[in-house]
Amino acid sequence: xxxxxxxxxxxxxxxxxxxxxxxxxxxxxxxxxxxxxxxxxxxxxxxxxxxxxxxxxxxxxxxxxxxxxxxxxxx
Numbered sequence: 684x685x686x687x688x689x690x691x692x693x694x695x696x697x698x699x700x701x702x703x704x705x706x707x708x709x710x711x712x713x714x715x716x717x718x719x720x721x722x723x724x725x726x727x728x729x730x731x732x733x734x735x736x737x738x739x740x741x742x743x744x745x746x747x748x749x750x751x752x753x754x755x756x757x758x
Contacts, residue, residue: 711737724741726738726755
């Protein structure tokens with residue numbers, strides 16, 4: 684049979700060759716929940732930079748950054 688030496692390589696969208704989800708997977712800055720950028724609602728502060736918040740914490744914070752009080756934006 685010819686299939687014995689065949690290797691199938693599947694690459695997920697948003698991953699590198701090692702399967703690392705670097706730019707797709709973020710963590711909430713408050714509850715440390717895993718957030719997938721392409722499927723979950725991920726909010727960030729444009730002034731603070733690398734701070735990410737889940738939908739539950741966004742609602743609890745009333746859409747304001749806890750550090751600088753500016754409006755959070757949806758990624």
